[in-house]
Structure formats: C-alpha cells, structure tokens
Amino acid sequence: MPTESRLGGPTDLTMEALRVAEERSRAYLRDLANRSVYPRESALAALAQFHEPFPDQRCHPADVVRMLDEFGSPATVATAGGRYFGFVIGGALPATLAASWLASAWDQNSAFRIMSPVVAEIEEVVLRWVCEIFGIPDDSEGGIVTCATAANFTALAAARHALLARSGWNVAEDGMFAAPPIEVVVGDEVHASVLKALNLAGFGQRRVKRVPTDAQGRMRADRLPKLAKNSLVCIQAGNVNTGSFDPAAEVCRWAHDHEAWVHVDGAFGLWAAASANYRHLVAGFEMADSWATDAHKWPNANYDCGIVLARDAAALREAGYEVLNDVVINQVLVSFGRAETTQEVMRRVQEDGICWCGGTVWQGKTAMRISVSSWATSEEDVEKSLAAVLRIARQVGA
Numbered sequence: 001m002p003t004e005s006r007l008g009g010p011t012d013l014t015m016e017a018l019r020v021a022e023e024r025s026r027a028y029l030r031d032l033a034n035r036s037v038y039p040r041e042s043a044l045a046a047l048a049q050f051h052e053p054f055p056d057q058r059c060h061p062a063d064v065v066r067m068l069d070e071f072g073s074p075a076t077v078a079t080a081g082g083r084y085f086g087f088v089i090g091g092a093l094p095a096t097l098a099a100s101w102l103a104s105a106w107d108q109n110s111a112f113r114i115m116s117p118v119v120a121e122i123e124e125v126v127l128r129w130v131c132e133i134f135g136i137p138d139d140s141e142g143g144i145v146t147c148a149t150a151a152n153f154t155a156l157a158a159a160r161h162a163l164l165a166r167s168g169w170n171v172a173e174d175g176m177f178a179a180p181p182i183e184v185v186v187g188d189e190v191h192a193s194v195l196k197a198l199n200l201a202g203f204g205q206r207r208v209k210r211v212p213t214d215a216q217g218r219m220r221a222d223r224l225p226k227l228a229k230n231s232l233v234c235i236q237a238g239n240v241n242t243g244s245f246d247p248a249a250e251v252c253r254w255a256h257d258h259e260a261w262v263h264v265d266g267a268f269g270l271w272a273a274a275s276a277n278y279r280h281l282v283a284g285f286e287m288a289d290s291w292a293t294d295a296h297k298w299p300n301a302n303y304d305c306g307i308v309l310a311r312d313a314a315a316l317r318e319a320g321y322e323v324l325n326d327v328v329i330n331q332v333l334v335s336f337g338r339a340e341t342t343q344e345v346m347r348r349v350q351e352d353g354i355c356w357c358g359g360t361v362w363q364g365k366t367a368m369r370i371s372v373s374s375w376a377t378s379e380e381d382v383e384k385s386l387a388a389v390l391r392i393a394r395q396v397g398a
C-alpha cells in the first residue's frame with residue numbers, strides 16, 4: 001500500500017476521494033433508469049467481496065469509495081429512481097442529495113447549539129415551517145430525529161411525562177416503577193412502530209386498548225372507550241396499507257373533553273396538509289397534543305430524517321431524551337384473486353425488475369401494496385410499471 005507521503009497530504013487524499021465519489025455517484029444516478037429496481041442474484045452474490053480479514057494496513061481513501069461502488073452499488077435497491085413502490089419510501093431530491101454531501105463535509109455534532117450553531121438554526125427554521133404546514137401552534141416544541149419510530153417514541157415519552165405529572169408523579173425523579181396507571185387507546189390498525197414505541201416507553205401491551213376500525217382502517221370514533229385525564233389516545237394520519245385517515249376532529253374533541261392526550265402518527269399522511277388538493281384529509285389533526293412524522297417519506301429528504309412536535313414544550317424537553325381503501329392518497333392495495341396468485345404476481349414483479357412493490361395482509365386478505373412516495377416517479381415510470389404488472393398478472397392467469 002502506498003504511504004501518505006507518496007499519495008499527498010490529508011487534503012489531497014480527501015479531494016481525490018471526493019472526486020471519485022462524485023464521478024461514481026453521477027454514474028450511479030444516470031444508470032438508475034436502466035437497471036433492475038431490485039438487485040440481481042449475481043449482484044447479491046458479489047457482496048461476498050466485502051468479507052475480508054480486518055485490514056492491518058492503511059489503504060487509499062479513493063479505493064474505499066471505488067470498492068463500495070463496484071460491489072455495493074449493484075446490490076442497492078433503486079429507491080432513488082422512479083419505480084420503487086415498496087413500503088413507504090421516498091427518493092432524495094436534488095437539493096437534499098447535494099446538501100447531504102455538504103453536510104457530510106461539515107461533519108457537525110448537533111447535540112447542542114454551541115456544538116453547531118448552523119445546524120441548531122436550520123432545525124428551528126424547519127420546525128417552524130412544519131408547524132406552519134400542519135397548522136399547529138408555532139410555539140410547539142420539536143426536534144429532528146432519525147425516523148417516525150423515534151418520533152413516536154419521543155412524543156409518547158413526553159405524553160407519559162405530562163400525564164403522570166398531573167397525578168403528581170415525576171418520571172425523571174421517580175422512574176416508571178409504581179407510577180400511577182396511564183390508559184392507552186389505539187386504533188385496531190395502529191402501525192407496528194407505535195406499539196414498539198409504547199413498549200419502549202414502558203407501557204406494556206396489556207395496557208393498550210384497541211378501538212375497532214372501519215373497512216378502510218379508520219378508527220371508529222363512535223367506539224371510543226370512556227377516557228380520563230390519564231388517557232393517551234394514538235391516532236393515525238395515513239394508514240400504511242390504505243392511506244386512510246382517522247377521524248381526528250371527533251377523536252380530539254372527545255379526548256379533550258376528558259382532558260386526555262392525543263398523539264398523531266402521521267409518518268407520511270400529515271404532509272397532505274401541504275397540498276391544496278388533499279388538505280381536507282388532515283382536518284382536525286392540528287387539534288392533537290403531539291405529532292410524529294417523517295421528512296424521508298413524502299418530502300423526499302435523505303435518510304434518516306424524522307420529526308417530532310408537541311404542544312406542551314416542557315413535557316417534550318423533559319422526556320428522558322433530549323430531542324433536538326379508498327385510494328385517498330398515495331397508498332394502493334391490489335389483490336389478484338387468491339392469496340397464492342397475488343403472492344406469485346408479487347414474486348414475479350419483484351424478480352422482473354421493472355418496478356418493485358411489496359406485500360401486506362389487509363383485513364385477512366393478501367394484497368400487493370403500491371406506495372407512490374418519490375418525486376422521481378414520472379408518468380412514464382407509472383406507465384412502464386403498470387404495463388409490467390399487467391403483463392405478469394396475465395402470465396400468472398390472474
């Protein structure tokens with residue numbers, strides 16, 4: 001291996017590695033439209049190249065980037081392109097991609113304002129914008145976190161703090177053991193990440209009451225249980241299968257009449273507020289007490305980027321954690337008849353490589369779930385993907 005003196009100083013090494021990264025990134029993005037959306041078997045097999053003994057010699061930084069590109073790029077899932085419709089995954093907008101390069105060059109630790117004034121300032125701006133879009137009080141406290149799961153957890157920890165404080169219990173001082181009970185209410189179609197966050201925040205599954213939902217997965221407000229000032233109600237803006245929205249205004253009114261706390265899991269759905277065409281879907285969600293959402297879904301920011309907001313600023317700050325189908329919108333469920341037929345169509349669509357869609361089970365029925373979440377998806381991508389799905393469905397005899 002060449003030594004640093006023969007290669008140039010640290011700055012030269014950095015410049016060369018960046019140049020290679022830029023070239024390789026450009027080539028990667030240019031090729032996205034032509035490649036299989038899901039990596040081919042051969043690309044997956046080539047990942048074995050990464051398995052080598054822990055290096056005991058230094059190597060050239062640019063070579064690290066070359067190796068990543070050579071064996072890593074073909075084994076990526078082309079989520080940055082226009083024909084990935086799995087889970088709820090956005091692409092990266094040109095500005096967010098390029099800005100993330102700059103942010104990597106900055107390499108800021110943003111735990112406190114004194115550690116990075118610029119990051120703290122930009123976070124403030126983003127949070128105020130998000131309050132404006134969602135129509136929630138602009139003195140709500142919030143933070144940028146890694147994902148909606150972390151945002152749900154943070155908000156639920158804040159709710160826990162505030163609700164227990166009403167019974168004279170201080171979580172920070174007294175912990176959770178022997179704390180007064182909190183009653184948790186969720187819709188039957190609650191996202192798994194909320195249940196996970198509830199567990200992490202110390203609420204056991206047995207404490208969680210599930211409210212029945214309608215055929216689209218919306219919580220039935222008429223089936224809400226009696227609530228109290230120690231109740232925590234979790235509602236959803238954008239069901240991951242159908243895209244449906246819980247009846248927020250009704251739930252919030254009922255909950256607030258009983259002084260309960262309402263938390264919104266709006267990982268992607270809350271962003272409907274930014275569109276004049278879809279704003280009506282999120283009416284009432286602004287009445288809640290806390291909100292979790294993702295900038296890495298519809299807003300197409302780079303991974304990872306979640307956002308948490310809470311009306312009660314003190315509770316959020318105290319939370320153990322310093323935080324910095326009817327197709328109503330983008331989620332579509334398709335069944336091709338019997339479960340095995342639908343699974344076969346999905347398997348072949350994924351193997352075919354033109355587009356990528358995942359599967360789910362919705363109210364006992366196996367379905368292909370199409371999530372349109374990327375800015376890069378064009379009319380042409382939709383046509384091309386639709387043609388591939390229809391061709392495969394015909395072959396399977398669906």
Ligand SMILES: *Cc1c(COP(=O)(O)O)cnc(C)c1O
Nearest residue numbers: 088147148149191193240267294
């Ligand atoms: C995606 C999603 C989540 C989890 O988001 P992550 O960013 O992956 O943690 C939670 N709730 C809903 C409704 C989602 O669609």
